[in-house]
Amino acid sequence: MSTPQAENITMSAGGRYSLATAGARDVIDGATKLVVRAIGEVPVAAVDGVFTMSDMGCADGGTSLGMVRTAIGAVRERFGRAAVKVVYADQPRNDFNALARIVHGLGGFDGYLEEFDGVFPLFSATSFYRAIVPPGGLHLGFSATAMHWLSGKPGDLAAHVHAVGAVGDEREKFAAQARADWQTILLRRAEELAPGGQLVLVVFCMDERGRYLGNTGGVNMFARFNALWRGFVEEGAVTEGEYRAMTLPQFYRTVEEFRAPFEGEGAAARAGLELLEMETRVVPCPFAAYFKMHGDADKFATAYIPTLRTWSESVFYGALSTARAGGERRAIVDNFYRAYGDEVRNHPDGHAMDYVHAYMRIRKTR
Numbered sequence: 001m002s003t004p005q006a007e008n009i010t011m012s013a014g015g016r017y018s019l020a021t022a023g024a025r026d027v028i029d030g031a032t033k034l035v036v037r038a039i040g041e042v043p044v045a046a047v048d049g050v051f052t053m054s055d056m057g058c059a060d061g062g063t064s065l066g067m068v069r070t071a072i073g074a075v076r077e078r079f080g081r082a083a084v085k086v087v088y089a090d091q092p093r094n095d096f097n098a099l100a101r102i103v104h105g106l107g108g109f110d111g112y113l114e115e116f117d118g119v120f121p122l123f124s125a126t127s128f129y130r131a132i133v134p135p136g137g138l139h140l141g142f143s144a145t146a147m148h149w150l151s152g153k154p155g156d157l158a159a160h161v162h163a164v165g166a167v168g169d170e171r172e173k174f175a176a177q178a179r180a181d182w183q184t185i186l187l188r189r190a191e192e193l194a195p196g197g198q199l200v201l202v203v204f205c206m207d208e209r210g211r212y213l214g215n216t217g218g219v220n221m222f223a224r225f226n227a228l229w230r231g232f233v234e235e236g237a238v239t240e241g242e243y244r245a246m247t248l249p250q251f252y253r254t255v256e257e258f259r260a261p262f263e264g265e266g267a268a269a270r271a272g273l274e275l276l277e278m279e280t281r282v283v284p285c286p287f288a289a290y291f292k293m294h295g296d297a298d299k300f301a302t303a304y305i306p307t308l309r310t311w312s313e314s315v316f317y318g319a320l321s322t323a324r325a326g327g328e329r330r331a332i333v334d335n336f337y338r339a340y341g342d343e344v345r346n347h348p349d350g351h352a353m354d355y356v357h358a359y360m361r362i363r364k365t366r
């Protein structure tokens with residue numbers, strides 16, 4: 001299961017994740033039609049008074065509030081007064097206090113609980129590499145922008161921070177881990193799903209044109225991460241070992257890699273899962289779009305850097321030697337994002353964290 005390294009990954013605490021991630025919400029909003037279609041196809045007979053949905057890798061739950069509200073409306077339309085269980089799942093180190101506050105309407109976001117009777121949010125600190133709900137108990141499994149995180153790190157990269165910059169054997173190790181992990185994710189969901197239940201999975205990918213997060217034609221975000229971190233080694237701010245330890249345990253699968261387990265005698269096909277639809281989409285970086293309107297590089301950098309920081313800072317921090325005092329580690333990480341911010345301030349054009357996802361709808365056939 002997850003290695004200590006993988007467990008270092010958390011989103012920023014205290015609800016800041018959603019505030020800094022308007023783009024992630026746009027990504028989820030774009031999946032709402034698939035969610036409604038999925039609910040519309042769950043057999044009425046499969047729901048005996050209780051409809052169970054999950055949001056796997058939910059972080060603080062803020063980005064999916066609108067999608068969950070629409071999903072509950074669709075459940076009510078199809079299944080009448082059925083109670084709705086919404087199982088929010090993330091890793092144990094996630095900030096579950098922020099999650100509970102946001103879902104219960106205390107986080108400054110518009111919640112949905114006041115609008116409906118018979119809706120039961122539940123909070124689970126179980127990884128999506130394990131079963132989150134009992135066998136046959138799930139009607140709709142949802143996940144956005146989470147399943148690119150591998151269950152562990154297959155190794156440290158010698159010359160990059162992300163598998164997108166890896167080559168040869170190093171890349172193949174990550175690809176193999178991603179294949180095994182995708183299979184595990186699907187098999188755990190096949191156990192959970194009721195017959196006719198569906199999954200809507202929105203997963204970071206490498207699209208048909210080779211695009212991926214932060215690499216859609218302008219400045220390559222991961223190349224900048226790598227160059228700046230390498231520069232810290234050259235300045236003597238971090239060691240070679242710390243440079244290598246900053247390897248993100250992530251992989252951006254291609255559509256072929258997503259599809260493989262559903263084909264022929266693939267593990268997902270054998271487990272009764274059918275891939276109903278899949279398409280790749282690019283959702284533009286809202287900060288870069290806003291910058292095009294206002295043209296103020298300082299304002300852009302100040303808003304943009306926190307969105308990169310939410311999902312990457314715990315890995316940078318975790319890469320630094322524990323022989324350093326906590327304050328020193330935090331200062332290095334602060335300096336890193338300051339350096340990235342200065343770069344954006346001085347040369348803002350081309351910086352953008354456009355999202356590149358595969359949107360999938362999957363059905364349990366039996």
Ligand SMILES: C[S@@+](CC[C@H](N)C(=O)[O-])C[C@H]1O[C@@H](n2cnc3c(N)ncnc32)[C@H](O)[C@@H]1O
Pocket residue numbers: 002009010011021024025028056057058059060063064089090091094126127128129143144145146147149151311
């Ligand atoms: C980028 S956030 C996405 C949050 C939200 N779904 C969204 O789209 O805005 C990724 C989330 O996936 C979670 N995550 C990573 N690996 C996980 C695992 N194995 N099981 C459950 N959650 C995981 C992280 O803790 C984090 O909260």
